[in-house]
Amino acid sequence: MSHRSFSLQDLLGPLNEVELKHAPKTLFTAGDTSLLDEGARVSIVGSRKASPEGIRRASKLASALVKNNMVVVSGLAEGIDTASHTSAIKDKGRTIAVIGTPLGQVYPKQNAALQELIARDHLLISQFPAGYPVQRKNFPLRNRTMALISDATVIIEAGETSGSLSQGWEALRLGRHLYITKSIAENPSLNWPEEMLGYGAKILSDDTLEEFFDFLPLRSPVRLNGELPF
């Protein structure tokens, strides 16, 4: 697996001031960086200890994204993340894993084969250089970076202390689309969904799925073909 390093601006283009605030200076990649050039990138995130219904929703959404020529982004953790990546791969789509360890390390161990597959055939990204210690604080930092890389974030299910919430708040700060599933929005035991809805998050359900796709970029380099857009 060959690793490369890029400044974030080399990888994504010039960033605005809001994006620069929490952006890592360097990203380390393995795999196909052209996945960043074409199609909307949508993060699917949520609990490591996900419910069967959460796993089903994540897989279904990943399939729908693939059908719409979009790139599935997630964090290669247990639960929702694993379901999202594997569903995208099974449907012959494209997926990006943004991990909280250096590229040469694996967490959790049971995702070693999946990480290797993504590094080979898709795109694996880390902001942590080789040898960087794997600490709990890496993961919310990784989630901020995932929010930055993604055009939209969907939280499938998450408790009050889930790391996915740090991605949700960062997505709102960046002005990115943030969606939460209807089932968690209506869960009376959770406070965070109502708080995020008050700051502009939207509810994703079968009724709003079409609208969700309509307002994401198509990002086809062929369409612009090197010319100015207007």
Added chain:
Amino acid sequence: MANFPSKLAFASFLQYAPRARSDPSELSRDVTYAVKQDGLVGKLRIIDFSAQRLSEEIGSHPFLKHYFNESVTLVPIPRSSPLVKPDALWPPLRICQSIMARGLAANILTCLQRSHSVQKSSTAPSGQRPSPRNHYDSVQVAERQLLTPKAITLVDDVITRGSSFVGLIPHLQETFPSVEIRCFALVRTISSGDIEKILDPIEGTITYNGFELHRHP
């Protein structure tokens, strides 16, 4: 008691067809997404590029000189939700800053602030779009204004029906009773059909009968 205008002039610079499939229509979707994110199309930061194009085109479209000149104060429309943090992205403010940087305005006044969320018009089903009253009630004038502008241009990123303009003009009229106020949206939504080009500066009207809004063109 808010006095909502029944007829209002507005200008816009670009057009956007959200669901059409011609190449310009599909590109307009990426352009509009980039405006709303202060993002890129290709390697171009699209708000700055739009402001540059505006400064180049203003001589060919004289009505734009009423909206942008050295006497005008730009007022960005608040986002549809309160800012999650003070440094959060506010696209209409970024548009104002980029226009201002090209010498097309005297200053920027961030006097309108959203106190609670309203649904985004661009993503709301037609029956659930916020009314002018919803916009009026969810926005406050930030503080006592010491500066009295000579003229105001209220600036939004994307116009759908014009509800936010109609809803927020009364706040400005109450705060600055004798000041002329104009409305500008960088992008206007074309709800049906294809477009042939993205850049299409126009001056149009929004009418409001107390129940329905109509934007032309």
